[in-house]
Amino acid sequence: MNWTDERVELLRKLWAEGLSASQIAAQLGGVSRNAVIGKVHRLKLSSRGRAAPAQARQKKPKAAAPKAAKPSSQPVRSMPQTVGATALKVEFDAEPAPRPVARVDDSVILPISRNLKLVELTDRTCKWPNGDPLNEDFNFCGSASKDGSPYCAYHARVAYQPVSDRRRAR
DNA sequence: CCCTGATTCGC
DNA sequence: GCGAATCAGG
16 A cells, blocks of 8 residues: 555644554555554654654664664653543442342443444454444444453443343332 | 563665 | 564563
8 A cells, every 4th residue: 555645644634633553554445554564664764752652773784784773752741642531420228228139240340432434443453343333433432352252341241131130120 | 471662774 | 665574561
């Protein structure tokens, strides 16, 4: 794939929005995350406000000439690498008498959806669908799934609800 | 192991 | 200019 003006523009946009190189590569299609990163550097984009961790690549003489270093690191303020905006509030149950028979461990909490596009899913991202497949904003949870499960811990629980644990919706 | 971005260098 | 290979770090 060529770096057409449109694709470069989209790259700039997504990069500015804080998407990772791999996610951008997935959306652009036809390119690897390395290609995206390489292009980002060539375009002299980077920083992105501040998402990059404390990294100081120092290089390793792979076969020849080593070179300069890469110093500078201005004290930048925090950076919102957030993708979701859902805020969950923990409700404290001040009730002195909790359900004596209630079971169903609610140890698994609702993850913040990454709202990934179908093409961004990998073997280990939650494939719980969000929204209407016919709608534009249709997406998938995308949270990390464990051990080959198609869903994250939360959605796996929802998907495989034990019959005995069914509770009535309030 | 998964992921992230950074850098080098042959093409 | 491009991006795979490689690296360091989380």
